[in-house]
Amino acid sequence: SFDRPIVCEPEFFQDKKDNLIKEMRNYLGILKNVHSGADLQASAAAVGNSLPGGARGYLGYVTSHINSPQILPFLEAAVEARTEIAHSVVGNRDLLYLDVALENSIRAAAERGVGSAGFGAAAFMGPLLQNLCLSKGDNEEACYCLKAWNSLPGSVRSGGRPSREEALQAVAVLNRVRRLLSETSGGCYVAMSVKH
Secondary structure (H helix, E strand, O other), X not given: XXXXXXXXXXXXXXXXXXXXXXXXXXXXXXXXXXXXXXXXXXXXXXXXXXXXXHHHHHHHHHHHOOOXXXXXXXXXXXXXXXXXXXXXXXXXXXXXXXXXXXXXXXXXXXXXXXHHHHHHHHHHHHHHHHHHHHHOOOOHHHHHHHHHHHOOOHHHHOOOOOOHHHHHHHHHHHHHHHHHHXXXXXXXXXXXXXXX
């Protein structure tokens, strides 16, 4: 369990009450926006002029196609928007919120589209691996996985019927991706379960 027992009585600080209430209301607003899907729209609006020029077109496409049935173009545009803002995120809270909102939108779109895509879901792998490279701090292995995936024949990456050799290459790449995801989730589990 991640719960820790309460070992002392809470202390009340009258001078911090108003600020705490303000912060909790702000947090509640953020939660409501996240669950309503408005966080991407709000984050995009809040960025204003600090948005790098190369990201504007991608972000415009993403915000206007949030619930589009065309998942792959949405994923590609959202990942490209994240790529364009990646170098400007440090020290810019609005861009950081936009980056988090884009990542959340990518995850939601992939989950929404994978069920109906059938073998075409293989086309999602490239953008999703690129997204993982952007999200992961130590991303060397993720970048190698992306490079290996992109080196596969186009028919394999789009979900077509591969030859025997192409299928073996794809399985090798997918095993590498599986190991990466296993190590990443294992590291997260260890980090969250460490007792202080």
